[in-house]
Amino acid sequence: xxxxxxxxxxxxxxxxxxxxxxxxxxxDLTLPTRGLEHPVTGGNGRQxxxxxxxxxxxxxxxxxxxxxxxxxxxxxxxVCQGDPNVWLAQILANELRTxxxxxxxxxAPHKPGALRVEGSLAKxxxxxxxxxxxxxxxxxxFVRLRVSSxxxxxxxxxxxxxxxxxxxxxxxxxxxxxxLDRATQQTLEEMVRAIVELMDKYPQLGDAGGSSFxxxxxxAAAR
Amino acid sequence: MKxxxxxxxxxxxxxxLSACAHHQAVPRDFGRIDSDKGISTNTDLEWTIRxxxxxxxxxxxxxxxxxxxxHLLTP
Numbered sequence: 001x002x003x004x005x006x007x008x009x010x011x012x013x014x015x016x017x018x019x020x021x022x023x024x025x026x027x028d029l030t031l032p033t034r035g036l037e038h039p040v041t042g043g044n045g046r047q048x049x050x051x052x053x054x055x056x057x058x059x060x061x062x063x064x065x066x067x068x069x070x071x072x073x074x075x076x077x078x079v080c081q082g083d084p085n086v087w088l089a090q091i092l093a094n095e096l097r098t099x100x101x102x103x104x105x106x107x108a109p110h111k112p113g114a115l116r117v118e119g120s121l122a123k124x125x126x127x128x129x130x131x132x133x134x135x136x137x138x139x140x141x142f143v144r145l146r147v148s149s150x151x152x153x154x155x156x157x158x159x160x161x162x163x164x165x166x167x168x169x170x171x172x173x174x175x176x177x178x179x180l181d182r183a184t185q186q187t188l189e190e191m192v193r194a195i196v197e198l199m200d201k202y203p204q205l206g207d208a209g210g211s212s213f214x215x216x217x218x219x220a221a222a223r
Numbered sequence: 224m225k226x227x228x229x230x231x232x233x234x235x236x237x238x239x240l241s242a243c244a245h246h247q248a249v250p251r252d253f254g255r256i257d258s259d260k261g262i263s264t265n266t267d268l269e270w271t272i273r274x275x276x277x278x279x280x281x282x283x284x285x286x287x288x289x290x291x292x293x294h295l296l297t298p
Contacts, residue, residue: 160254
């Protein structure tokens with residue numbers, strides 16, 4: 001029957017342990033902070049108030065993704081390195097500033113037409129999607145923005161993006177982060193373009209002036 | 224013995240290697256797909272406007288301190 005001394009069986013056993021173990025260890029998910037490769041323009045100094053952190057409306061708050069084996073069994077977690085609700089508000093504020101907006105904190109003096117941006121994170125989850133012999137990593141990012149102004153504007157919009165990464169080893173950190181980075185870049189671009197579009201639609205919004213959003217303090221608070 | 228080895232290799236492939244080896248695949252039936260960027264998006268096509276801002280807001284003088292109530296109470 002089994003002859004454990006058989007070199008072939010020992011080799012197979014070792015290979016088995018090595019190849020399957022990768023799906024059983026947790027992954028650290030780095031929240032990407034880079035801005036858009038091709039920044040949007042059109043802020044024109046108009047005032048935007050970014051409320052940080054965003055509200056957390058995720059069904060699963062204790063992890064940001066998972067590992068699975070070939071049978072789609074949940075085998076390990078992908079854990080966010082940092083608070084994703086603070087992170088989202090920060091990268092949006094940074095990108096709005098790059099776009100040319102004057103970004104303010106909620107307690108800073110502002111014009112009545114300043115656009116107040118409040119967000120909520122409805123989903124952030126990265127997971128492998130298996131085919132029979134193929135598959136990919138998918139990062140789901142679902143953000144809702146609610147905007148308002150002291151002059152009476154009330155509006156909202158949902159931003160739902162999937163970033164994916166294929167052709168790589170799923171159970172190492174890199175592809176997870178690449179999938180999330182792609183989803184983040186697209187979501188960020190869509191949010192900024194949407195804000196520019198909305199403020200262009202209502203020219204009375206966002207008169208320039210005021211003090212800037214203090215990213216340093218927000219980052220410190222996030223730590 | 225040979226069939227046992229074949230079965231063992233199959234189990235390995237299923238549990239381990241197939242969990243790790245991945246090739247390009249795109250999400251199906253999800254929004255607007257951009258294969259070059261590796262994304263698909265199902266973002267709302269436009270804002271839902273619940274209430275429009277007053278049209279003469281830009282001409283209102285001065286700052287407020289972040290309170291909508293203060294602004295609305297100004298005679």
